[in-house]
Amino acid sequence: MNDRPRGLIVYGTTFGATKGTSEEIARVLREQDFDIKVVNAQEEKIKDISDYELVIVGSSLANCRWNGHAEDFLKKFRKELEQKQFALFVSSVAAISEREGNTDEVAKIRKLALEDKISKYGLKPVMTALFGGILNYNKMGLVTRKGMEVAFMSRLQNNGFKETEPGVYDLRDWDKIRSWTRELARKARE
Structure with missing residues (x-):
């Protein structure tokens, strides 16, 4: 019998940043004693998420658009995600604007990449993040x-x-990714 919380990370990537970020999130969650499966949404179609307490969806943002495979996962499982500890992250060029201190640009990207998607599908994530791509x-x-x-x-x-x-x-900030993941692990256990 496995008492460790089970988690699923589903991602869609353009240049590989979201894959690498997903793998690092999985590594940190495993250190926090989670049983984690990582899935490229383009390569494997998930049929059921009932076995997972925690679901994380990550997408690249290319030309201001989500990866279609990651978004398809959100569409397909939006009702089931209401019953899960659920988090979203996006890999994007927002890291440039963050480093410049351009809070207006970061807010625009956050709205487009995360808040609009959350609203569109009626999602209630426990955490979201904009990471570099x-x-x-x-x-x-x-x-x-x-x-x-x-x-x-x-x-x-x-x-x-x-x-x-x-x-x-x-453009990834690995310390930011690890810190976010540890906070997510804490919230997922609440």
Whole structure:
């Protein structure tokens, strides 16, 4: 018999940041004695969430839109999520605005990425988070890449974000992710 709380992390990713964030959340929750399953919503379709006390849904935010596979999960299970300890997070470029101290821009992204989604599906998460994502210029088409370079390149450099490899910027704050996860574990046990 397993007395550890069971948790499910379902994510949709564009450049891999949401996958890595989901895996780190799972690692921290396992340290907190949770039994955790991590699922890429594109690769595995969940049929039932009744075995889980905690459900976390993470999505990349690309062109101001949620990953379709992660959103499909929210649509499908919105009623069941009412009975769960439930959390949402988004991987995005909001980390740039946070580092700049641009609270208005962060608030806009939070509203678009989290609050509007919560309202649309009538969700009641115990916690939400905006985490940094990955900008991978190597995986973008030419037009998108040029537009993103104009929009973000100087902001990345001015705010101390460094390339982790040529053309790739990892905007994640691992301490923030771990701290959020420990707080979520505490709330999930209440």
